[in-house]
Amino acid sequence: MVAVDRKFEFELVSPERLVLSEPVDMAVIPGSEGDFGVLAGHSLVISTLRPGVIEVWQGEVVTNRLFVGGGFAEVTDTRCTVLADEAIPVGEINAAAAHAEYERLRGEFDEADSEDAKRILELRLAVAEAKVAATGKPVH
Amino acid sequence: MPSLKDLRNSIASVRNMRKITSAMKMVAASKLRRAQEQAQIAQPYAERMAGILSRLSANYVATASSPKLLTGTGKDHVHLLVVVTSDRGLAGGFNSNAVREARRVIRQLLADGKEVELLTVGRKAKDLLRRDQANRLGKTFEGIGSKRVAFSEAEGVANTIVEMYEAGEFDVCTIIYNRFKSVISQVPTATQLIPFALPTGATKAESHEVRPVYEFEPSEDEILAALLPRNFAIQIYGALLDSAAGEQAARMTAMDNASRNAEDLTKKLTLRYNRARQASITKELIEIVSAAEAL
Numbered sequence: 001m002v003a004v005d006r007k008f009e010f011e012l013v014s015p016e017r018l019v020l021s022e023p024v025d026m027a028v029i030p031g032s033e034g035d036f037g038v039l040a041g042h043s044l045v046i047s048t049l050r051p052g053v054i055e056v057w058q059g060e061v062v063t064n065r066l067f068v069g070g071g072f073a074e075v076t077d078t079r080c081t082v083l084a085d086e087a088i089p090v091g092e093i094n095a096a097a098a099h100a101e102y103e104r105l106r107g108e109f110d111e112a113d114s115e116d117a118k119r120i121l122e123l124r125l126a127v128a129e130a131k132v133a134a135t136g137k138p139v140h
Numbered sequence: 141m142p143s144l145k146d147l148r149n150s151i152a153s154v155r156n157m158r159k160i161t162s163a164m165k166m167v168a169a170s171k172l173r174r175a176q177e178q179a180q181i182a183q184p185y186a187e188r189m190a191g192i193l194s195r196l197s198a199n200y201v202a203t204a205s206s207p208k209l210l211t212g213t214g215k216d217h218v219h220l221l222v223v224v225t226s227d228r229g230l231a232g233g234f235n236s237n238a239v240r241e242a243r244r245v246i247r248q249l250l251a252d253g254k255e256v257e258l259l260t261v262g263r264k265a266k267d268l269l270r271r272d273q274a275n276r277l278g279k280t281f282e283g284i285g286s287k288r289v290a291f292s293e294a295e296g297v298a299n300t301i302v303e304m305y306e307a308g309e310f311d312v313c314t315i316i317y318n319r320f321k322s323v324i325s326q327v328p329t330a331t332q333l334i335p336f337a338l339p340t341g342a343t344k345a346e347s348h349e350v351r352p353v354y355e356f357e358p359s360e361d362e363i364l365a366a367l368l369p370r371n372f373a374i375q376i377y378g379a380l381l382d383s384a385a386g387e388q389a390a391r392m393t394a395m396d397n398a399s400r401n402a403e404d405l406t407k408k409l410t411l412r413y414n415r416a417r418q419a420s421i422t423k424e425l426i427e428i429v430s431a432a433e434a435l
Contacts, residue, residue, distance in 0.1 A: 011188070015291040015377060018184040033357045046192065047357035048366050072367060074192050081188050083370075 008040040009079045010056060012066060014087040020064065026057035027080055029073050038080045045075040051130035053090060054082065065090040067134045069127040086127070095135040102128040144420065147413040151406060158402035164230070165395035172323070172388035178288060179320070179381040186374050193371060195354070196364065205361050209302070209368040212335030213311045218255045220310035221245060222301065222333075223269065224317035224379055225262035226387040227282060232394035234318060234326060234387055235264040241328035242316045246273065257310055261297060261380065285384050294377035301376075302369050305334060317379040318386040324393060326386035333375055336368055 007023035027038045030052030036045075049071045056064035069086035105128050109121040142150075202211050223242045225235040242258075242265075249256050258273060260266045261281045269277055279300060284293045301313060313334035318326040356363055 011184075013185040013188055015182060015185045015294075015374060016178075017181045031357055044354045045357060046196065046354050046363055048363055072192065072363070072370075074188075074195075081192070083185060083188055083192070085370075 006040040008038070008042075008077075010038075010082075011080070012054065012068075012082045012084060012087055014084050019066065019084070019087045020056070024056050024063075025059055028055040028057070029080075029082065030054065030068070031073070038075050041077045042075050042080070044077070045073070047073050047075075049073060049082070049084070051127040053130075053134045065134075067093060067131055069131070090134050093131060093135050095132070098128065098131045098135060102132050142416075144413065144416055147409060147416060151409045151413060154402050154405050154409060158399050158406065161395045161398040161402060165392055165399060168388045168392040168395060172385060172392055174288070175381070175385035175388050176320075179378075179385050182291075182377065182381055186378055189367075189371050189374055193367065196360070196367070199353070200360070200364075203361075207361065207365040207368055209305070209334055209372065210336050210364060213308070215311045216254070218257065218310040218312075219249050220257050220259060220301070220304070220313045220334075221330075222297075222313065222315040222376075223258060223260045223262075223265040224315065224383045225260070225265040225268075226383070227263040227284075227286065228387075229264060230394065231387050231391040232397075234390035234394075235262075235268065237326070237328045238316060238318050238383075239265060239268045241330060242269065243272075245314065245316065245330050246276075259301065262383075285380060289377070289380045289384050291373075291377055294380050295373045297380075298369065298373035298376045301334075302372065315376065315379050317383045318390075320382040320386040320389065323389045326390055331375075331379075333372055336371065 007025055010020065010022060010024040010027050011018070012020040025039070029036055029038060029047075030050050032048040032050045035052075036047070049068055051069050052067075054064075054066045054068055055062050056066070067086075067088050067090050068082065068084035071082060071084035071087075073080065073082045075081075102125070105121060105125045109118065109125055112118045112121055221242060223238060225238050229235065246256050246258075256276055257278050258269060258276045259279050259281075260269060260277065261284055263282045266277070266280045266282070281297055284297070304310060305313065312332065314330050314332045316328065316330045319329040321327050
């Protein structure tokens with residue numbers, strides 16, 4: 001059983017910078033096949049991510065909520081590395097801009113004619129939707 | 141013998157030139173600092189990515205369902221060369237070095253009986269290669285990183301290339317860019333990106349017993365299929381960042397030289413100006429003296 005006070009190294013990197021690197025107690029990660037919580041001593045996993053929010057726990061409180069637009073997570077027993085396509089603290093998301101982006105993509109999606117374009121827009125739409133949802137005001 | 145007025149004018153214009161070159165040097169120096177910082181903060185992602193890929197590959201066995209980016213098309217007939225330069229000149233040999241390296245690689249590939257296609261990033265690569273390689277020149281990108289290189293720009297280039305690859309337009313992709321070695325040295329480098337070579341060899345056999353066994357969510361192949369294009373984009377991004385930093389470094393060096401040359405030239409011209417001035421004074425004196433004596 002994992003001791004409660006054991007921390008592990010959590011790292012969140014986006015292509016343009018190292019967003020967060022600190023010892024944490026728990027991280028909840030939006031895996032593409034469902035959210036999973038990581039504690040120290042976790043088994044080895046490599047997973048893809050879906051657009052969503054990573055919660056970083058120190059003790060009993062969430063100290064950081066970070067939006068990621070997809071990516072990968074590698075978990076070992078002492079470390080958790082998240083390679084995010086886009087990473088931004090939830091508090092810094094501009095809710096209005098995120099909403100406008102969603103509406104714009106929605107419009108483009110409805111007008112797209114080829115299957116390929118639809119497929120790509122669908123992915124971007126999912127990211128935009130998750131971003132809006134992360135601000136706490138869902139689109140629907 | 142140029143007149144005094146001509147000399148004065150050329151001294152003034154060389155001085156002005158020096159003002160411009162030294163201003164450009166300062167601008168390049170501050171842009172270089174920014175470009176280097178950017179390259180540095182992009183480093184962790186590339187490192188972690190390489191780390192994950194090497195751990196993945198430690199026990200990866202290629203199968204029929206492996207991603208094409210990894211295994212290749214099974215041929216190496218058509219080569220795509222991605223040539224990266226800057227949009228703007230006045231950076232010494234920076235752009236011509238990259239293009240010369242590209243021409244060398246093209247000659248070599250053609251000699252081996254391969255087909256070559258070109259994709260350029262940066263206006264200079266397009267302009268220089270259009271002269272003699274126009275028939276091979278395909279897509280071109282311009283205006284990337286005019287302020288700073290955004291990852292989305294690199295991703296755009298990468299996606300275009302991956303789409304071409306999936307459409308079967310080429311078998312091997314090599315990128316040619318100026319690697320930033322130091323402020324005074326940028327090395328034109330050719331790196332093969334597709335098919336991606338997983339780090340293999342000795343470590344694989346040695347770590348056979350103790351190698352960590354990862355769980356994959358979803359399957360290993362699906363993760364690789366998502367990771368490899370990402371990694372490809374990251375490598376393009378890294379090359380663009382290196383090239384951007386190298387451009388500023390090369391420009392800084394070139395402008396430093398130009399400023400120094402202008403200074404030397406000013407000195408030489410001033411000397412000639414003073415000599416000519418003294419000669420004309422002497423001449424006038426002789427005229428006055430000899431006129432007085434004749435009276």
